[in-house]
Amino acid sequence: MPRLIIDEREIEVPEGTKVIDAAQRLGIVIPRFCYHEALGSVGACRMCAVKFLQGPFKGVQMSCMVDARDGMVVSTTDEEAVQFRQRVIELLMMNHPLDCPVCDEGGQCLLQDETVSGGHARRRFPGPKRTYRDQYLGPYIKHEMNRCIHCYRCSRFYQEFCGYRDLGPLQIGSRMYFGRFSDGPLESPFSGNLVDICPTGVYTDKTARFKLRRWDLQRAPSVCNQCSLGCATVANGHYRGVMRIEARFNRDVNGYFLCDAGRFGFSYANGGQGRRERPLLPRIAGVSASAPSALASAREALENISQKYGPRAIAAAGSNRSSLESQAMLALICKTRDWRGPVFFFDPSERGKTVAAVQELSSDIAVSMREIEKADLVIVAGADPLNEAPMCALAIRQAARKNAPIVTIDSRPLFLPCEFTHFPVAPEKIEHYLAMLVWKAVEKVAENPGKDAEMFCRQLGALSLESAPPEAMAAFSELLLASKRPVIICGTDVTRESTPSFAAGCARLLKCAQKEAGLFFLLPGAGSFGSALLSGTQSQTFGDLVEDIEKGVVRALVVSECDPFHYYPDHARLERAVSKLEQLIAIDYFPSETVERASIFYPASTVFETGSTYINQEGRLRFAQPVHCGGAPISPGEHPPRVYSGLVPGGDHLPAWKALCQIASMPREDGVPAPEKFIPSVLPAFSGLGAGPIYPVDGPRLLSPGPGFTSQWSQRGEEAGEGAPDFELLLVEWMFGTSEFAAWSDSLDAAVCEPHMSINTKDAARAGLSDGDRVSVELDGGAFEIAVSVSERTAEKVLVVPRHQLLDWQKIKGFPVRILAGKIRKI
């Protein structure tokens, strides 16, 4: 490990550390533009000049280009280096329009900072400034090329890091231009990061344009709750509105970046127009009421029901977007008050897969996204990373950039922004393909792997022989055999119930074969891990509740941050069931159909207003601090909230868990129960975490050493025979347009595309369909119309349809959905 001296202070750093990073460890931030830890060094801007006084290099050099070595003595304050940097910044500022007063970057601009740090203040060059024509880059990013200093960060991020190919460096010399071939929306769903990564104001966030100044913002470390990864964000609030989301660095989770769904999908919290207006006033029987009266009448209504029919006539439901606080409170209430539930899952298969994934994931095989980047082979089985957990696709790309082969086994026509080999297979074959792939590589399993491993191995072998391997498979088996750090990424959306456990078995077996094998699950939502911890394998699902309501066993339903109408596959039936209820009590921040129909509604606060915990899909605690909350002074300044309302100042709404606590009249010793008390009471794993702020913002991973091989994977259901003439309809997630956040955030509208149904080429030919046709698909509960997308990359015998907001798919009645070819009609 090299030891060097920087500005008269000694430091020892790992081999390969650049001098610029070594200095940073000492707290010395050397000016820079082009250097970024995630992108590496290119030496393009010359801003990071320092003087090497002793050691293998002498004189002024770029600190981002030189590896720290033993015996180096470096000065950042040497006159020659200081002057060099001053000249560089003067040159870079030569064409700058000096429009900081109207630039959204102002106040958080590296160019401003470095101009000051370089000591440049007076323009000496009398010639004209070079100017550019800006481009239209879509709904999210504003382009102002005159501010560019040609550091290449944007194009390196966009093309190299993310793998998209429609933005890059054009022209030459002083005409250098960063943009697209022609005006048009950026194709990358990671484009929002350009705002963070450009050191100047070339790319700014259009959704926040001209609304704010950095120094006026309230900022808090937050967490994205739009998918199960739980990326770290900074929420920026102003006058009680969320103005902008930025990426927050987290080494293990998202690194420096975010996806566009997570970055721009916050407008629901500010309330939209018309039907998307955020419900801020409590309602009793459709009439606005005060918060105390809404809570009191909910409490009364529930007490009445409990007295009349017993407590089991009350059922409680949460969802995978509820925070752990709400989920735990629901669980605690059900335990103490003997209510039915809590129910977090909509169908048994979703419950089975999520619970299995959570049980299987143990600390010996779980990997983080950072470890995926370092994998030397990645197998994606039954997962669509780009749509289910977008940032995971970027992690896979980083592995691919280091030449890791990427294999995907899935029914959907997957896309990843890197080279990969796709095996399109129906859900029931995913395990077979995984077996074929892994079988070869585990031949050399350690001497005595144990009885369970041997048994799993035998089954794996048998399964791998069930179908003939496709040609390309053999090569990948060889690569897997040779790999050292393979990672299996397994999804829980289109897979069979046994698949998560099967994937875990494969990872364990690879581990027995002396590999540092890893396992990474994708779960349905940010709250999925928590809800699985709180639900047993036998817990009720929402489907069971509907039956109970129909039978008249359940008379009141309390739903917290949950909209069954969004998820339940039989809209008409749910409508009937709900109308039978004596009470539907909804606590939410979305103006959902459930909220519309609620007999008593209480408006919950969002993640931006409440401290919320999520456990991400690798078992890591993610805590989001509130960025603005009722009662807190607006800092700085004394401006009233933007939105005028009848609310008493400081009397803003409670987080769902506090409201729940009140309507269930939970016993409390001293006012409000604290999460650090009640979470451990239902989740013992939390008891070790201590009191106070119960865990650091970027918390630890809550995983046990591991159950070893389980036999859950062997509980494979009956499959329809090979010759069955019908299709299986797979409902899937899209990055934009399927989530509740997308449904209620007008800021995401611009990114939502028309839904389409993917079908395999051969199937399409048999059905007489071609790409672009519109079809009507007849379901048990009615028909929907959709455009067809034909691809060889879609598995045969499946129809892949997004749970899209523009598609009323909630007519399918139940899962799994089988559709006869005759039910698809061209229109």
Added chain:
Amino acid sequence: MLPDELKVKLREVIAAAESPREKAIDVMFEIQELQGWMSDQAMVEAAELLGMTPLELEELATFYDYIYRSPVGKYVIKVCDSTVCWLEGRRRVVDYIASRLAIPMGGTSADGLFTLLPVCCIGYCDRAPAMVINKRVFGNLTPEKIDRILSQLAKNADFSGSE
């Protein structure tokens, strides 16, 4: 639209290469040979043949001085714009050509024959000031010499339509 015969030829050129994009410049030259410049449409079609995105091809096209993204005259006069030529009166050369053809720097003469552009050092420093016209280099430029060259070219163009 690129003519079909040209496309066939370009496909062959590309197929012979180890990786398609190494032929990007050759493909653009072929197209320019025929059409004089690279139109947006030509860029999009060429990119498709090469398996590149239009942006990736544009990165190359706009990097090089010899690929034209707007229409140019039959003869592209590129006057050296580097140090030695500056010292040796490059300004006068440019002014002279500009006034003779009645075009500004970057312009194309009304008859569509000449376009005037700057270029960086072309290695004729010992014969500065210098210029290149299409693929020929001329040094030691004087007004008389420029007159001679330009009239000759104009005359040739009248005859055959080719050099």
